[in-house]
Amino acid sequence: MLETAERSAYGSEHEQFRATVRKVFERHLTPNLERWERDGIVGRDFWRATGEAGLLCPGVPEEYGGPGLDFRYNAVVAEELGYFGSSAGITLQSDIVADYLIAYGSPEQKERWLPGMVSGEVVTAIAMTEPGTGSDLQAIKTVARRDGNHYEVSGSKTYITNGQSADLVVVVAKTDPDAGAKGISLILVEADREGFARGRNLDKIGQHSADTSELFFEAVRVPITNCLGEEGRGFAQLMNQLPQERLSIAVSAQSRAQRAFDEAVAFTKGRQAFGKTVFDMQNTRFTLADLKTRLQVGWAHVDWALDRHVAGRLTAQEASAAKLWHTETLWAVCDAALQLHGGAGYMNEYPIARIWRDARVERIYGGTSEIMKEVVARGL
CATH class of the missing domain: 1.10.540.10 (Acyl-CoA dehydrogenase/oxidase, N-terminal domain)
Structure with missing residues (x-):
């Protein structure tokens, strides 16, 4: 707990x-x-x-x-x-x-x-990523062409969380393909629209219970009233909302890291080796002490970031730094915790195995660690 x-x-x-x-x-x-x-x-x-x-x-x-x-x-x-x-x-x-x-x-x-x-x-989803486009949202190819008082949405998306379950999808699409970032809009697409199709539930390394899908849009007609906000403002809207998304990921990463640490402490205290518990070995204690220190710093930072966000002061650079630090810390803690389990850590019957698998993607989705560094660097 x-x-x-x-x-x-x-x-x-x-x-x-x-x-x-x-x-x-x-x-x-x-x-x-x-x-x-x-x-x-x-x-x-x-x-x-x-x-x-x-x-x-x-x-x-x-x-x-x-x-x-x-x-x-x-x-x-x-x-x-x-x-x-x-x-x-x-x-x-x-x-x-x-x-x-x-x-x-x-x-x-x-x-x-x-x-x-x-x-x-x-149940809802947001469809940004495409088969050939990840972090570079300006390079998306999905289009929403005006046809009278409707849009026709055409294109494909991938790695969409809740993709198999979603009743409503917020689709990032180009309403003006020649206008760059100013031609991107957010279009609401109901899952029962003709021309909308779900692909397979993607086979992932981890996070298996999170349905993650390919989505296809073949001239899906939706009324222009399904545009979310002002047409052509989608890219700005995405940028405005990304700090909260990245803070959410950072918070989740911190709690997952804590669970990995707690599993390691419990396991090493219960496992005997060479006449004593694994916990009593100096290397184990030093490793756990290092992880405990990182977690102490992490929780203080989460609270600081939450206070900043609730007050409306958390910047894009600060949120990106939080996402970067906490997801990288999660991976370091998970990997060390699994190592302390020895061979048991590689067995799926132990919680640390799932925690370790699930952790890997957090350095990728919501913006890769490399993109987070770029965002932070732009504010220097």
Whole structure:
């Protein structure tokens, strides 16, 4: 269990919420986690259970069915989800897609989609990456051509979290292919539209229960009222929202690192070698002391970043630095923790194996570590 009593970012109301999160996860997540890992997808009943308990989209205003809470409540869910060892896509919905609708959606779009996102009846995804385009969003080839009072969306996307489950997809597309970044728009595409198709549920190294898919758009007709915000402002909207996405990833990475460390401590204290526990060996104790120190620094930084973000002061460079540091730290902690398990660490029956596999992608999605360094460097 995460130790949070001395955290500076949270008050008693957040800890009461955390207690609810833990109860819901213990009841609806833990008993199903291995099955979801095998199936490659989280059941819709989990989405509804988390929605009913008030865990989804805490920032949605009350007028659209949400509680209208600040991002620290999102962070509580992200921390607990990471520590429980799940890669369920609920944080993508709560921390990323919901805020695009809150910030840029029309009243009609908000009324149509936000209540269902809060309740878990609606699952969402955001489609940025394409088969030939990753971090360079200006190079996307998916287009949304105007045809009267409709767009026709054509193209393909890949590595889309919640791709198999999504009822609604926020598609990054070019409404003016000749205008560069100023020609990019965000288009809402309902999954039941003719011409929309899901590809296979992609076979990944880790995060197996997070359905991740290819998506195809073949002249999918949607009304121009499905444009999210102003046409041609999509790239600016993406840049404005990326700091929260990257902070969310950093928070998750920190909690996953803590779980890896806790697993290593428990295992080394229980495993005998050469007449004593592995924990009693100096190399083990020194390794764990180093990891403990990194985690102490990490939690202080998470709280600092959360306070900055809630106050509206977290910059793009600071969020990128947080994502860079915490995901790289996660990998270092996971790898060291697995090593301390010895051969057992390579066995899937031990939690550290899944934690280690799931950790690898966090240095890639949401912007690679190399891109994070570039963003930080631009602010020097």
